[in-house]
Amino acid sequence: MIFTIFKKELKDTLRDRRTIIAMIVVPVLVFPILLALSTTVTKYFDDKQKEEVLKIALVSDHTENQFTQRLSAIPDSLGPKELIFRQDTLGLKKEISMDSIQLAFIIPSNFDAEQADNRQTTIQVYHKGVNLGNKDRVENYLSIIENTLLAERFERLNLDKQLIDPINQQYIDISSEKEIIGKVAGGFLPYLFIIFGFIGCMYPAIDLFTGEKERKTLETLLTTPVPRWKILIGKMLVISLSGIAAAVFALLGMFAGLRLFNIVDVPGLSSIIDGILTPSFILGLLVLLIPLTIFFAGIMIPATIYAKSFKEAQSVLTPVNFIIFLPAFVGLLPNIELDYTTAFIPIVNIVLATKEMVAGTIDPILLIISYIVMVAVAAIAVLFSYKRFGKESNIIS
Structure with a gap:
């Protein structure tokens, strides 16, 4: 009976255009479109800035000083x-x-004299701070002028430049490119699938509970000789599947966008992406997504059962939306790693575990702990949904 209800609700869900758009179309297209727009706009303004003639005023008593030359x-x-x-x-x-x-x-009028005496000269630069590109060009100009003056000064004094650079620093990064991508961009991936996983769950949840209350079909469904918990599980499976599909399509859209639009200056980015999207990574990600989306469904169903209209359900779930997204920001913060403390914090553990999986540095024990914690939280959410679904006052509008 659970499978029968699941098939029936899945067909109804797939007929809803809003759900299809939220579950497939938006996740697949949003990142390629955003990446295409960002690369196009950035390139346009970079090219425009390089072609723009910069008008520079030189205020000095002598127009033939070394600086102007x-x-x-x-x-x-x-x-x-x-x-x-x-x-x-x-x-x-x-x-x-x-x-x-x-x-x-x-x-200053004494610029040449101070340079001849090997002294430091103060140059005031007037600019508008909002024009960041102009300031960058000026700093580049000043760096070139300073280097030429410094070279002449060392030659004049017959000195070796190494006198002011006693240490030659050589940084050798032993991190793999995959680890760099994981630590830098890995925190964005869980934030991505939490957003779309939540949205993918939200619309089917509203339609399968609040929508049926509005259409007066939920009461009819409950009169059938099927235990109420089986109806709940059948509907919850559809909601969870929608969330998983939205998250997976969002990730595929993002990786496809990175392959199509080279916005990350990393050599061999395509091969790195291929190395990340391994069967083990995809399987591990799906394993983490299942309890996460079940948890989302478990907290959404009581709200959608309580709501009497589609609009009211959206209003109720909006604050929940922000509360759920807050832990996702943890993955974007530096120096926060998956350990024996963060592994016990719901959602935060999923965010950090995904980040470690992308980098290829995941600890299997911490991954198992994170998964068990999320399964326990999802079970509590399902139990809470069952309690709310069992109250007649919530079912009858």
């Missing part, structure tokens, strides 16, 4: 620029705020 010598391949020589700062701030001039260098 070196700035003029910087090739336009680093970004086209137009130098405007000024004698004073009158009206300069207004021009920069109006964007008629993007930057201004205030060059």
Whole structure:
């Protein structure tokens, strides 16, 4: 009877366009679309910034000082620029705020003398902090000028540059590329499937309980000679399956987007993704998703049974949505690892376990503990749903 109810509810669910969109269409398309938009927009603004002529005001009593000469010598391949020589700062701030001039260098009149005496010279730079790209270009210009002046200074003093660099640092990272991806981006994956797993469960839960109450079909179903717990389990299986499908399609959409749009500067990213998407990883992920989605179903069903309309059910589940997402942020925080403490915290343990699985550094004992904890939490949620489903006042609208 459970399987019969499951088939019946699954057919009804698959006929609902909202559920199909939330379960398959949105998860599959959202990340390729977002990645395509982000790469396109980023490339557009980068290209536009490189082609934009930067108007730079040079405020100095002497236009032929070393600073202006070196700035003029910087090739336009680093970004086209137009130098405007000024004698004073009158009206300069207004021009920069109006964007008629993007930057201004205030060059002291004794710049050449201080450089000849091997002293430090203060250069004031006027800019608008909101134009981050302009500031980056200026820092690049200043770095080039500073390096040329420093090289001349060492040559003039007949000194070796190693005198100011007593230590040559060499960092040798023994982490594999898979571990780097796991630690950096692995925290995003559980956040992803928690979001879509929850959304994938939500719409079928509302339709199978609140929707049936609105359509006056739930009372008819309960009059059949089938134990109430079998009806509950049949419906819950459909809700959990929808959540698993939404999470899996979201992950597939994200990995497909990474393969199509090279937004992560990692050599051999495609081979790394292929190395992550192994049968053992997919199986382990599904094992973690099953109790997670059952837990989602278990906390949603009481709310949807209590609600008297589709709109009310959505209003009730929205705060739950935010509460569930909070532990998912833990995976994005640095220096929080799966240990014998975090393994006992529901949802947090799933987030951290997935992160370790992506990196390939998962401890099997901690994985088992996390799974047992989530199974126990899911069982409590199912029991709570059964208690609420058994109350006539909740069933009859």
